Amino acid sequence: MSDILRTAPMTLESTDYYNMDDLLTEQEREVRYRVREFMRTEVEPIINGYWERAEMPLELIPKLVALGITGGQIFGYGCPGLSNVAMGMIAMELARGDASVSTFFGVHSGLAMLSIALLGSEEQRQQYLPKMARWETIGCFGLTEARGGSDASHPETTAKRVGDAWVLNGNKRWIGLAAHADICIVWAKNEETGKVNGFIVPTNTPGYKAVPIEGKIAKRAVINCDIYLDNVAIPLENKLENANGFRSTALVLGATRIGVAWEAVGHAMAAYEYALDYSKRRMQFGKPIAGYQLTQAKLVNMLGKLTSMQLMTLRLSQLIDAGKITEGKASLAKAHNTAEAREVVALGREILGGNGILLENHVARHFADMEAVFTYEGTHDINTLVVGREITGISAFA
Ligand SMILES: Cc1cc2nc3c(=O)[nH]c(=O)nc-3n(C[C@H](O)[C@H](O)[C@H](O)COP(=O)(O)OP(=O)(O)OC[C@H]3O[C@@H](n4cnc5c(N)ncnc54)[C@H](O)[C@@H]3O)c2cc1C
Numbered sequence: 441m442s443d444i445l446r447t448a449p450m451t452l453e454s455t456d457y458y459n460m461d462d463l464l465t466e467q468e469r470e471v472r473y474r475v476r477e478f479m480r481t482e483v484e485p486i487i488n489g490y491w492e493r494a495e496m497p498l499e500l501i502p503k504l505v506a507l508g509i510t511g512g513q514i515f516g517y518g519c520p521g522l523s524n525v526a527m528g529m530i531a532m533e534l535a536r537g538d539a540s541v542s543t544f545f546g547v548h549s550g551l552a553m554l555s556i557a558l559l560g561s562e563e564q565r566q567q568y569l570p571k572m573a574r575w576e577t578i579g580c581f582g583l584t585e586a587r588g589g590s591d592a593s594h595p596e597t598t599a600k601r602v603g604d605a606w607v608l609n610g611n612k613r614w615i616g617l618a619a620h621a622d623i624c625i626v627w628a629k630n631e632e633t634g635k636v637n638g639f640i641v642p643t644n645t646p647g648y649k650a651v652p653i654e655g656k657i658a659k660r661a662v663i664n665c666d667i668y669l670d671n672v673a674i675p676l677e678n679k680l681e682n683a684n685g686f687r688s689t690a691l692v693l694g695a696t697r698i699g700v701a702w703e704a705v706g707h708a709m710a711a712y713e714y715a716l717d718y719s720k721r722r723m724q725f726g727k728p729i730a731g732y733q734l735t736q737a738k739l740v741n742m743l744g745k746l747t748s749m750q751l752m753t754l755r756l757s758q759l760i761d762a763g764k765i766t767e768g769k770a771s772l773a774k775a776h777n778t779a780e781a782r783e784v785v786a787l788g789r790e791i792l793g794g795n796g797i798l799l800e801n802h803v804a805r806h807f808a809d810m811e812a813v814f815t816y817e818g819t820h821d822i823n824t825l826v827v828g829r830e831i832t833g834i835s836a837f838a
Pocket of ligand 1: 547581582583584587588589590591613614615616617658659664812815816817818819820821822836837838
């Protein structure tokens with residue numbers, strides 16, 4: 441057992457009511473505690489200020505590099521080659537600390553790096569992944585269209601082959617990290633084949649513009665942008681070699697949606713832990729509010745939901761490691777967990793009364809951020825329809 445496992449002091453106990461830790465390997469436990477400690481010491485003390493000012497904590501980048509988790513489950517190319525269960529623990533502990541940092545990491549290390557690892561050529565992997573593992577090249581992921589994200593398989597953004605270049609035109613929305621990224625994985629309809637292709641677009645290419653979206657009430661410490669692509673010409677070799685249809689995009693989303701399911705677990709844990717702690721300290725009518733039956737019922741409701749989420753999602757991650765995952769299985773956990781966690785964070789906020797809407801007590805941040813988690817990487821509705829299609833064999837999308 442490493443020192444960090446013995447000493448991991450948390451402000452609050454990390455909820456593990458059914459001893460999920462016992463089901464982890466030593467490596468998975470170690471990475472979980474490493475990330476938890478990082479969030480406790482480096483992120484929690486500074487994050488509320490960034491969230492309130494709607495700024496990204498770029499000061500964390502060298503510390504994220506040192507944490508050694510970037511590129512998570514990718515083997516080689518300077519990446520740690522972790523198990524999918526370990527990746528789940530990372531997503532859970534990042535979100536338990538803060539959602540913006542979790543997205544910050546997830547967009548770069550998950551969406552952008554996995555697109556290249558899963559769909560790129562060997563040359564593309566060699567060229568981008570080692571630098572991305574060190575955050576020398578920052579990546580973002582441009583799938584959502586300005587006029588609607590749910591129908592992601594029919595992008596309005598187009599790619600046309602002109603001589604020895606691909607020329608991209610279109611308008612993307614909500615693209616996380618885009619203001620700071622060096623490359624954007626842009627998904628566009630190939631005008632010749634009609635299929636969705638992925639392209640590695642350097643963000644300094646003429647005609648590429650990223651404009652931050654202001655006024656967000658969730659994930660305020662990560663910047664999301666509108667992206668404008670106006671005759672953006674990139675070399676032919678920047679097309680992701682194996683991204684030849686929306687099935688390829690879905691492969692990346694299937695992997696990252698499981699990370700989002702774990703993020704929801706992390707938010708639920710944080711809300712429960714803050715609410716439990718507060719309820720034991722807050723005195724009303726002469727005794728702690730934790731001593732009243734209604735408060736206990738709320739806490740037990742929260743604990744039941746988060747424990748079932750933990751165990752369900754752990755099993756899902758084990759299924760990926762065993763090669764038994766399907767798109768529907770990933771979507772079920774994303775839809776289920778985000779719906780349950782949304783209720784848990786609302787109950788947590790409620791238990792803190794008026795103090796529950798103050799940033800300084802942290803639950804408010806999880807409460808607001810959870811709204812974005814419910815919606816991104818496919819809304820609750822869309823992930824429900826993905827499962828519906830898999831179990832009935834009938835697509836209800838169109
Ligand atoms: C904080 C944040 C970060 C994000 N980061 C990224 C990113 O980095 N990269 C990226 O590409 N995208 C990103 N997104 C976009 C996200 O994936 C989309 O917001 C999401 O897919 C929904 O698209 P939309 O917002 O256009 O909603 P719409 O597609 O317009 O949906 C509106 C509503 O209609 C419902 N709906 C749509 N179709 C159906 C149907 N067939 N049946 C029933 N209901 C339906 C939806 O469920 C939803 O409730 C991010 C979003 C947020 C909020």
